[in-house]
Each structure stands twice: as C-alpha cells, then as structure tokens.
Amino acid sequence: MGYDCHRLVQGRVLVLGGVTIPHSHGLDGHSDADVLTHALCDAILGACGLGDIGIHFPDTDPTYKGISSITLLERVIEKAEGMGMKIGNADITLVAQAPRMSPYVKEMKRILADVCKIPPERINIKATTTEGLGFIGSRQGISAYAVCLLIPVHAS
Numbered sequence: 130m131g132y133d134c135h136r137l138v139q140g141r142v143l144v145l146g147g148v149t150i151p152h153s154h155g156l157d158g159h160s161d162a163d164v165l166t167h168a169l170c171d172a173i174l175g176a177c178g179l180g181d182i183g184i185h186f187p188d189t190d191p192t193y194k195g196i197s198s199i200t201l202l203e204r205v206i207e208k209a210e211g212m213g214m215k216i217g218n219a220d221i222t223l224v225a226q227a228p229r230m231s232p233y234v235k236e237m238k239r240i241l242a243d244v245c246k247i248p249p250e251r252i253n254i255k256a257t258t259t260e261g262l263g264f265i266g267s268r269q270g271i272s273a274y275a276v277c278l279l280i281p282v283h284a285s
C-alpha cells in the first residue's frame with residue numbers, strides 16, 4: 130500500500146494521475162507533485178520490498194526537479210519487472226475537497242494502465258472529500274491512498 134500528501138498552493142499546475150486539471154491551485158513539490166501517482170509508486174515499491182519513492186527518487190536530487198511522476202512510475206514498473214513482477218491490479222483513493230474528479234478519472238486510468246501495461250479496468254480510482262473537515266477539507270492539501278497486487282511473471 131502507498132500513501133502520499135501534498136500541499137495545495139497558488140501558481141502550480143494541478144496534475145493527478147498524469148492528467149492536468151484546471152484549478153485555482155496546484156500541488157507543491159519537487160516533481161510535478163502528482164500525489165495520486167506517488168501513492169501508486171509507493172504501493173508498487175512496497176509490494177516489491179523496495180522501500181519507498183523517496184529512496185529511489187530523492188527530492189534533494191536536481192535530476193528530479195519538475196519531473197513528470199508518470200516518468201517515475203515508468204521507472205518503478207521497470208524496477209518491479211526487475212524483481213520478476215508485474216502489476217495485477219491497483220485500487221486508488223484520492224482525497225480532495227475540490228475540484229470534482231469524475232470528469233478526469235477515465236483519462237487517469239488510461240494513462241496509469243498504459244504505464245503499468247495492464248487494461249484500464251485493472252486500475253480503479255475512487256475520489257472522496259472529507260466533508261469539509263481537516264486540512265483537506267479546508268483545501269490546504271490533497272492526499273491519496275493506493276493498494277496494488279503484484280503477480281510473479283513466471284506464474285502468469
């Protein structure tokens with residue numbers, strides 16, 4: 130499983146699941162701060178026993194400044210393949226008070242499934258608010274949770 134959270138700020142583009150979403154604020158971070166994709170990367174790395182995204186792509190490394198998190202996910206998939214694993218399926222929950230995510234979920238699934246080399250139906254994306262409660266409810270940040278199943282390549 131993976132979890133991530135990023136702060137919402139003005140002057141940044143909001144990218145979630147590889148999709149650029151029109152919004153007054155974007156997520157702050159060293160990369161494009163795609164919190165959904167980061168949670169998925171951590172779920173995959175965790176299932177492989179490979180630590181976390183911060184170990185592989187440190188935010189102190191200028192190489193990763195502004196990098197697309199989809200590129201990071203591609204590298205995570207390569208690492209999983211190096212361990213003899215492929216993605217079975219993934220389920221992701223995005224927690225955000227705004228904007229509405231439903232218009233973008235299909236495209237997120239298409240992009241993530243493409244990188245994970247699985248059909249879009251194997252990626253599930255749910256979005257919820259916190260009913261206005263806490264730092265997410267007050268639109269200070271967005272968080273995401275992801276779980277994934279890995280399948281040994283030789284067993285499929």
Ligand code: MG
Nearest residue numbers: 133134164167
């Ligand atoms: Mg992150």
